[in-house]
Amino acid sequence: MTSLYIHLPWITLFMGIVLFSNAECTIFGNINCYQCNVFNQGAREFCANGEKMMYNCSGCMKTKTRVYIHDQWLRYKYVTVISKYCIQYMNYKRPEGCYSMSADQGYIKRCYCYSHWCNTANKNSSRTLAVVVQALFALAVLNWIIGT
Missing domain, CATH: 1.10.287 (Helix Hairpins)
Known part of the structure; x- marks a missing residue:
């Protein structure tokens, strides 16, 4: 004893x-996030090609967009796209969680988080x-x- x-x-x-x-712990507000399905210098970085690791972010965001599109005569379909972002400059921080809004007969769901690699x-x-x-x-x- x-x-x-x-x-x-x-x-x-x-x-x-x-x-x-x-x-x-995220000292000085710098965290690490994944990023994909975004346009970077005119080229699109797809999630299927691998998620890019981003450093020194203010926050992470993951969006799920689901829209109902009309691509042919009398043919409609739902399209879903998931994107991941490193938010680098953020004057106003939204509380951690997910927020939805309607868009084009579908919806957009944005999820914010503030810990390392949280948007995986x-x-x-x-x-x-x-x-x-x-x-x-x-x-x-x-x-x-x-x-x-």
């Missing part, structure tokens, strides 16, 4: 580092895995400290 008190400052420091890294398709599964790995590592180090 006395060895626990001897190592308490180290345990506290280690747990603080784990919690800090888990929070994905499977953010919850990768974040859950990271939390589990960090917790297991913290427990292993804590067990090692107490055991010595």
